[in-house]
Amino acid sequence: MPSTCVFGAQWGDEGKGKIIDRMATDADQVVRYQGGANAGHTVVVAGEKFVLHLIPSGILHPGKVNLIGNGVALDPVALLAEVDGLRERGVHVDGSNLRLSASAHVIFDHHRVMDNLAERWKGEGRIGTTGRGIGPCYADKASRTGLRVGDLLDEERLAPRLKAALAEKNAWITEVHDEPPCDYEVELQRFRELGKRLAPFVGDVGAELRDAYAAGSMVLFEGAQGAMLDIDHGTYPFVTSSNTGTAGVAAGAGFPANKLEGAIGIAKAYCTRVGEGPFPTEDHGDEGQKIRDEGNEYGATTGRPRRCGWFDAVAVRYALELNGATGLIVTNLDVLSAFDTLRIATGYRIAGEVVERYPVDVDLDELEPIYESHPGWGEDVTGARTWDELPARAQAYVKRLEELVGTPIVMLSIGPERDQVIPLAALIPELAKGGA
Numbered sequence: 001m002p003s004t005c006v007f008g009a010q011w012g013d014e015g016k017g018k019i020i021d022r023m024a025t026d027a028d029q030v031v032r033y034q035g036g037a038n039a040g041h042t043v044v045v046a047g048e049k050f051v052l053h054l055i056p057s058g059i060l061h062p063g064k065v066n067l068i069g070n071g072v073a074l075d076p077v078a079l080l081a082e083v084d085g086l087r088e089r090g091v092h093v094d095g096s097n098l099r100l101s102a103s104a105h106v107i108f109d110h111h112r113v114m115d116n117l118a119e120r121w122k123g124e125g126r127i128g129t130t131g132r133g134i135g136p137c138y139a140d141k142a143s144r145t146g147l148r149v150g151d152l153l154d155e156e157r158l159a160p161r162l163k164a165a166l167a168e169k170n171a172w173i174t175e176v177h178d179e180p181p182c183d184y185e186v187e188l189q190r191f192r193e194l195g196k197r198l199a200p201f202v203g204d205v206g207a208e209l210r211d212a213y214a215a216g217s218m219v220l221f222e223g224a225q226g227a228m229l230d231i232d233h234g235t236y237p238f239v240t241s242s243n244t245g246t247a248g249v250a251a252g253a254g255f256p257a258n259k260l261e262g263a264i265g266i267a268k269a270y271c272t273r274v275g276e277g278p279f280p281t282e283d284h285g286d287e288g289q290k291i292r293d294e295g296n297e298y299g300a301t302t303g304r305p306r307r308c309g310w311f312d313a314v315a316v317r318y319a320l321e322l323n324g325a326t327g328l329i330v331t332n333l334d335v336l337s338a339f340d341t342l343r344i345a346t347g348y349r350i351a352g353e354v355v356e357r358y359p360v361d362v363d364l365d366e367l368e369p370i371y372e373s374h375p376g377w378g379e380d381v382t383g384a385r386t387w388d389e390l391p392a393r394a395q396a397y398v399k400r401l402e403e404l405v406g407t408p409i410v411m412l413s414i415g416p417e418r419d420q421v422i423p424l425a426a427l428i429p430e431l432a433k434g435g436a
């Protein structure tokens with residue numbers, strides 16, 4: 001479809017980077033529209049692993065335009081480090097294939113400091129953020145005290161706005177948290193220089209995108225995080241600070257909402273979460289550890305071990321419904337080859353009642369998932385490239401997932417490499433007509 005959003009349908013790290021890199025073959029523009037360097041999107045090409053934090057996952061394809069929209073919380077240090085890192089590895093990155101919105105909000109040093117202090121203040125109630133300054137940057141945006149990329153390039157604006165922002169932040173840092181203030185002169189100097197390095201990439205991303213779309217371009221929007229981390233619809237307050245799915249596209253990229261045609265959710269064949277907060281199907285025992293070992297489930301941004309558990313059909317169905325998904329891609333199916341028995345949560349029991357629809361405003365720690373069991377297939381599937389090459393039990397498991405979430409599964413991923421996918425036609429024909 002000419003405009004498609006690819007979003008996480010769980011708690012992040014579903015394999016979006018891999019899938020977007022794969023889908024970028026058919027796209028002209030790949031666009032990040034929310035989140036920031038809290039994201040870690042892994043792309044593996046011919047055994048070489050790249051972890052992208054801010055640069056869209058189309059960057060490894062020559063000739064594609066990668067855009068960072070106004071809705072991204074932009075850390076210039078992280079972005080430039082990523083540019084340098086890619087160039088060192090022979091990837092072409094310059095103002096011709098990477099462009100950045102002048103309206104994106106900037107993450108300063110003080111935002112990272114504040115993120116970590118806020119977490120310390122919360123103590124046991126901490127969110128387990130990535131420490132990348134995301135929450136404080138978006139808070140400033142909403143408070144209308146933030147600085148944007150365009151401000152970095154304009155000396156007249158940068159100095160007074162940074163001074164005013166820091167005066168307020170430093171009062172909080174020193175008086176509430178008893179920590180040393182951030183130095184205005186040091187930050188000013190640093191960000192002035194960073195602004196100069198960013199300048200070749202900066203432009204009007206929204207206008208470029210709308211023009212390109214009108215001229216017939218194929219646009220791919222790259223979600224970061226996942227639906228269950230969405231600030232409005234996720235497991236608040238254990239969420240990130242942006243709208244992670246299709247709802248974020250219009251605001252975060254300057255692209256008309258009614259022009260978005262496709263919405264593809266990504267979910268692992270099991271489930272992981274990094275950071276604190278409810279995770280109904282988490283397995284605290286040996287099976288969870290085994291998923292972590294088999295799937296190498298460690299955070300791409302922070303290296304933290306990911307919490308692991310079983311596929312939660314209630315949560316994924318909710319994520320797909322919420323985002324108007326036209327399709328689902330299931331990743332990491334290969335990881336489940338190591339298990340004799342698999343489990344899928346089909347509902348929750350809450351205070352004795354069975355619930356099949358994701359509940360809002362209940363304590364998710366209080367609910368008990370209702371599981372059904374499936375026999376494992378016990379053989380390697382990483383070499384399969386067609387549906388028919390999958391063992392019958394793997395096919396049955398995937399079909400059951402599709403039935404439970406009510407959205408057509410349009411592709412399977414059976415390994416981290418770009419070519420390790422199985423495109424699918426409708427498994428359950430009735431679903432192919434509509435989507436969630």
Ligand code: GDP
Pocket residue numbers: 008012013014015016017018039040041042043044295299300331332333334335413414415416
């Ligand atoms: P993202 O944040 O959604 O892009 O996902 P991450 O990159 O944080 O985490 C996904 C991890 O799974 C990465 O290490 C990928 O290389 C890996 N991966 C992606 N798809 C597959 C798959 O189908 N099978 C396996 N075994 N690993 C995969």
Ligand code: IMO
Pocket residue numbers: 008011012013014038039040041127128129130131132133134135223224225226229238239240241274275276300
């Ligand atoms: P990708 O795009 C998984 C989690 C953090 C924490 C919460 C808030 O790679 O899927 P933040 O730093 O955003 O304020 O942290 O959100 N989190 C992610 N978890 N994948 C991510 O991104 C995440 N980005 C943030 O662990 O629980």
Ligand code: MG
Pocket residue numbers: 012013014039040041042300301
């Ligand atoms: Mg990730």
